[in-house]
Amino acid sequence: MSPLLSVKDLRIDYLTAGEPFTAVRDISFEIQPNEILGLAGESGCGKSTVAYALMRLHKPPALVRNGHILFEGRDVLSFGDKELRAWRWSEVSMVFQSAMNSLSPVMTIFRQFYDMLRAHGTVSKAQAQERIAQMLEMVGIPSDRMHAHPHQLSGGMRQRVALALALTLKPKLIIMDEPTTALDVVVQREILQEVLRLKDELGFSVLFITHDIALMAQISDRIGIMREGKIVEIGTTSQIVTAPKRDYTRSLWDAMPLLAQRPEGMAHAV
Ligand SMILES: Nc1ncnc2c1ncn2[C@@H]1O[C@H](COP(=O)(O)OP(=O)(O)OP(=O)(O)O)[C@@H](O)[C@H]1O
Ligand SMILES: [Mg+2]
Numbered sequence: 001m002s003p004l005l006s007v008k009d010l011r012i013d014y015l016t017a018g019e020p021f022t023a024v025r026d027i028s029f030e031i032q033p034n035e036i037l038g039l040a041g042e043s044g045c046g047k048s049t050v051a052y053a054l055m056r057l058h059k060p061p062a063l064v065r066n067g068h069i070l071f072e073g074r075d076v077l078s079f080g081d082k083e084l085r086a087w088r089w090s091e092v093s094m095v096f097q098s099a100m101n102s103l104s105p106v107m108t109i110f111r112q113f114y115d116m117l118r119a120h121g122t123v124s125k126a127q128a129q130e131r132i133a134q135m136l137e138m139v140g141i142p143s144d145r146m147h148a149h150p151h152q153l154s155g156g157m158r159q160r161v162a163l164a165l166a167l168t169l170k171p172k173l174i175i176m177d178e179p180t181t182a183l184d185v186v187v188q189r190e191i192l193q194e195v196l197r198l199k200d201e202l203g204f205s206v207l208f209i210t211h212d213i214a215l216m217a218q219i220s221d222r223i224g225i226m227r228e229g230k231i232v233e234i235g236t237t238s239q240i241v242t243a244p245k246r247d248y249t250r251s252l253w254d255a256m257p258l259l260a261q262r263p264e265g266m267a268h269a270v
Helices: 047-054 081-087 109-119 125-138 143-147 155-167 185-202 213-219 237-242 247-254
Strands: 005-014 021-031 036-040 062-071 092-095 173-177 205-210 222-227 230-236
Touching: 005 047, 021 047, 021 062, 021 230, 036 047, 036 213, 047 062, 047 173, 047 205, 092 155, 109 125, 109 143, 109 155, 125 143, 125 155, 155 185, 185 213, 205 213, 213 222, 213 237, 222 237, 222 247, 230 237, 230 247
Parallel strands: 036 205, 036 222, 092 173, 173 205
Antiparallel strands: 005 021, 005 062, 222 230
């Protein structure tokens, strides 16, 4: 099977005053169709820097110094503006850590979906309304909430809306950067269950980023462990959980509260 996404020797620097800071050091990994790859590691190890670069959303002072990002074999780093606009959200989309980074506070939910739909093809208001209602209901939000502004919704609802927005154009890959960190455990569980259900229904791949390795083990097929800009270990979830090769990976497990250590049968059992 050829990979959906292939990242090769990716290096990203932040060009700040003085010496450039290398936040991502020559990392390589692949994501297969329909696969959930988890990316874990302590705060500041470079997870979000990778996520933004994959979507070509990185901005100065971040600079990709080296490497390739291939999406279905196409070289994402060489895309022109037009190609990028067509590709982003329709083939790969992102759910950010805070829904407020995904949603504009000044526009109604309807307007945000409508703008995205229109940017990717001709659509009437009535057609948009129907599609938005369908997407909101799919993530458990009553469709009449499309006329609300984000601040009129709870944090959990906003994150569901961000998920619906990310799924609307049926992308093949969704990048989720700490999608549930700001939410309480019950809502977090509900949303992740929703992601797994939708993945079965729609068929997409996920890059799931979190510093919560226990949560990651519950939903990922494979896990990559990052430290100081490098991927120090990558393998199947059961290998990373039960037979980590690196002391660092083991130390992440050891740092988990006892209850979270459920090595057996965790995958897809949120
Ligand atoms: N705009 C910036 N300018 C300079 N350095 C930055 C910038 N953004 C991030 N960095 C640095 O790059 C490194 C990686 O940051 P990044 O946000 O990718 O980490 P992360 O793994 O996502 O952390 P967290 O788990 O806290 O979200 C950090 O050392 C950070 O200080
Ligand atoms: Mg981050």
